[in-house]
Amino acid sequence: MSRLEVIKTGKLWIGGTWSRSESGATFVVEDAKGQTVARCALASRKDSREAVEAARAGLPAWRDATAMLRGQVLYRAAEMMESRCKEFTEALCDAGMNLPAARREVELSVDRMVMLAGWCDKIHQILGCQNSVVGPYHNFTIPQACGVVVVFCPEEPPLLSMVTLIGAAMGMGNTVVAAVPRSAAMLGVLLGEVLAVSDVPSGAANLLTGDIGPLLDPLGGHREVAVMVSSGLSKSARTTLRLAAADGIRRVHTIPWTDADWADDTQTCSPWFLDQFVEFKTMWHPAGV
């Protein structure tokens, strides 16, 4: 007997809850053959501001959790991804990828999350240091979370780049707002579902799907955003983002990576990539009795 398929509505994941866009706007996600796969919420400017506020509210709980715990939460996310490999693979195939390539990207993405999970309680030992100053002082420099990080995910490679950017931002103790382009929307929803069952505290990760262009200004100019990391934006979008960020002197990093770069573990899990997600603090204290 034939059965009517249940089609999922893709929603925004903000502050630990799934919501439609406040604007009510949606867009249709089609597979490569033009069949409707799902309808997704189209994030508005207001949604993006709400996501930032949720990320700000979620910051203390996530940033102040022990690094070991953050690592375990990200590892949990990898476990949840592994068990949903089929869904991720199908979503990649729906977007036009062939099956072997889709499988490979899912495997790489799960493994990437595992690698990033392992960095949480070690990065400080690589990026931080003790400084030998002239005088009787203890002086050391430690990497700390920046705060709210916005990542603008590229279209390609859709899942691997999203996992890398979100995992890196969260791994360094930041809370994150991810702006996911239409073409990767269902993957974003799936990743959100994974994070939602991985003990990620509310607001630590927030996902916006739809058109990135209208979100550049409100996200780039938001004073609660500390850092913006983008990849795959056009030159004019990069300019818009940097102009918006100039008002609050916010950090903007551009990742100019190709598909091969995203697949390269040594680059993507390098401290010299992760240092874009930390802020250095130097502390002095006199030594003496």
Place this chain on the structure above:
Amino acid sequence: MMGQSGDTAVAVPSEGWNYSPAPERTRPEIDSEYGLFIGGEFQAPQSDRTFNTINPATGQRLSRISEASEEDVDAAMAAARVAGPKWARMKGRERGKYLFRLARRVQECARELAVLETMDGGKPIKESRDVDLPLVAQHFFYHAGWADKLQWAFGGRDVKPRGVCGQIIPWNFPLLMAAWKLAPALACGNTVVLKPAETTSLTALHLAKLMQEIDLPPGVVNIVTGAGDTGRMVASHPAVKKVAFTGSTEVGRRIMEELAPREVPLTLELGGKSANIVFADAAIEQAIEGVVSGIWFNQGHVCCAGSRLLVEESILEPFVAALRDRMAQLRVGDPLDKNTDIGAINSSEQLDRIRALVTAGQEEGAILHDVQSTPLPEQGFWFPPCFFTGVQPAHVVAREEIFGPVLAVMSFRTPEEAIRRANTTPYGLAAGIWTDKGSKIFEIASRMDAGVVWCNTYNQFDAASPFGGVKESGFGREGGLQGLRAYVR
């Protein structure tokens, strides 16, 4: 400080002891006019324009400085670009040896440079001699040693220089800021076009003479003098592959906007309104000294000045009384006198700005305390050390960077309130914490929105210690391992 020494009883006259003048007698040679330093030579500007540099303590002209035009900046960029490949290819060890040589020459000429710094900028000789110049030499020494060790600084990466760096520096620590900018850039194999502040070009130009003496290859460092327009030309020049700026948040924002359409890496060291937090359990006398050096060091012309003092309410009254007594001891006057604590304000523009903000503070109802033991000189630009009490967080003196010897005193009741008030500012450069409790230090320090946190000390600097801010105080670090990051790709 003077006073009774040992167990000898000395009768203090009722009017107190007077200091005899103790002038620094070294006089550096100052040329009547300085050209632009391009391609290893001093050159007359193509603009044919010059401007005066004056001694802010007397108002008298020291020399005439060239104003670089667009053509001059082009020439400097071309020289830096031509010198780039050879300098980048040179063995790190050899590049480092040039910097070691430069460090040595700075040490040999330290006294002349310190006097020159004081004459051109107004800071007390004891600061330029004991703080600025030793740090300048240390910056070159420290970074010299990195030049052949970059593969260890960035494990797993084969780093390369970025190319021509455009660097723009402020007038509060003229030669030290030049060293902060030049040393890491050169150690990493970049070449530089440096733009000093228009009121304080002299020591950078004398540093250029030392570069000639140590045979630094021509074009590796080029110095173009001028005001804001020249700075804009340097920052936005198409040949520039990296821009570093230290100065006001307002100008930093303009540079960000200017560079927005381009993929040029940028580091900014901007303004601040740093909190100095004193808990009731602090060593009070040390805290008083820390507050003094926090706000009155270098006339308060310090981006990380501890310009907001937050005192735990239970000790507010005695602390303010002790601070008032200590402030009255500060000697304002001839910067070349070795006993001077507070020198001249750097320029009449800056003096006007300080006066306007202090007037605004009074108009908003804050109470000004400016006891002065020494009369202010008649010539030059001066402002006495002072502080405000009765300050509300919304007051202009609690929010705006004054960049002068003006402190805003406020109080708090709980550590949570101290943290919140300290972080309630768009800036995030530095913070000071005074308490004898170790666990409190770690907790408060880790929660400060600041790039530098001084615990039971303030205004300490070191070439090995990364410096820089968060939020609107800018991004990137200068000094230490982390400071190299901006100069490699």
